[in-house]
Amino acid sequence: MxxxxxxxxxxxxxxxxxxxxxxxxxxxxxxxxxxxxxxxxxxxxxxxxxxxxxxxxxxxxxxxxxxxxxxxxxxxxxxxxxxxxxxxxxxxxxxxxxxxxxQAQDKRLVRVSASEEWQDTGIKLIKGMPVHILAKGTWTLSHEMGPEGLVIPDEYKLKDNRIKLGSLIGVISPSGNIQDGRPFRIGESKDFTADRGGTLFLRMYDFAPSDNEGTVMVLVRSTFE
Structure with a gap:
């Protein structure tokens, strides 16, 4: 309840x-x-x-x-x-x-879990259409580590070094395969024009999310397929 x-x-x-x-x-x-x-x-x-x-x-x-x-x-x-x-x-x-x-004709509210990897929002964005994303809520990034600190595996390092561990990130995949997309930072909000059409996936930026806790609610406004 x-x-x-x-x-x-x-x-x-x-x-x-x-x-x-x-x-x-x-x-x-x-x-x-x-x-x-x-x-x-x-x-x-x-x-x-x-x-x-x-x-x-x-x-x-x-x-x-x-x-x-x-x-x-x-x-x-x-x-x-x-x-x-x-x-x-x-x-x-x-x-x-x-x-x-x-220009945003459609909107959808989705729940994104901190403990899961890429999550399919069911939203299909259209190339060239403006997109507005707004996130609310809190989640916890959990890692057990020793004196050496935390090392991020190379395969999980993103080209954009402004993306922090624990932040909300997204990817637009034309084929539904995450490998076809380029991860981008969202954080609390992001306004952009879709440079490609495809399914929107969301997740917390973390290479081992299973021990994380919490969820955030994400509102996506655009024109969907």
Whole structure:
């Protein structure tokens, strides 16, 4: 009974977050007008500053026009280009998330166990579609070791050294075979555009997970096959 209640609370939590993002979409009263947007910090050089300001303002207008016309793929591209020039532009970050949410037609909540290896979510992602992943919960990484510490076998070392033991990772496999995919870090959340189509697998990053404990609930929003 406690597990059912916990799962219901998690669903309610995720649902509230989704409702907030929908409430901020274009056409609602809470949307910020272009004139109210504050520009992020610009370069000191006057000529370079003018170029940055001109690009930011034009990119904002273009992105918002695409968004108004519900051309969300074009709006996403415009906001992403703006953020490459002005990565601290908070309103552009919010707008990009709003556009990603607008493109996400499907959502699914899955449970990922710390004590299992790769787990099939049953979700089939589509290449080129935006994906939003949000994880909630806690789990325990357990290892018995001696004075030499913990050595990770070569076959379990990932190319991305930013991935920490115990973090949530994923892989997209077109064939359903994990070896065909490239593991990537998710952590508490991740927004990305799928560079390939296939089944989404999730797990805790650990080479010997059987003695771990706990689960996390993972919400995946995208357009599924």
């Amino acid at each position: 406690d597990r059912v209640l916990t799962f219901a609370l998690v669903v309610l939590l995720f649902g509230c977050g989704t409702a907030v993002s929908h409430a901020q979409r274009p056409g609602n009263r809470g949307q910020t007008k272009p004139a109210e947007m504050q520009l992020p910090k610009l370069p000191d050089d006057p000529k370079l500053k003018d170029l940055h300001r001109e690009f930011i303002v034009k990119a904002e207008r273009l992105a918002m026009e695409y968004e108004r016309r519900q051309e969300f793929t074009a709006a996403q591209s415009a906001y992403e280009s703006l953020l490459r020039i002005a990565p601290d532009h908070s309103l552009a970050k919010q707008a990009l998330q709003r556009v990603l949410d607008a």
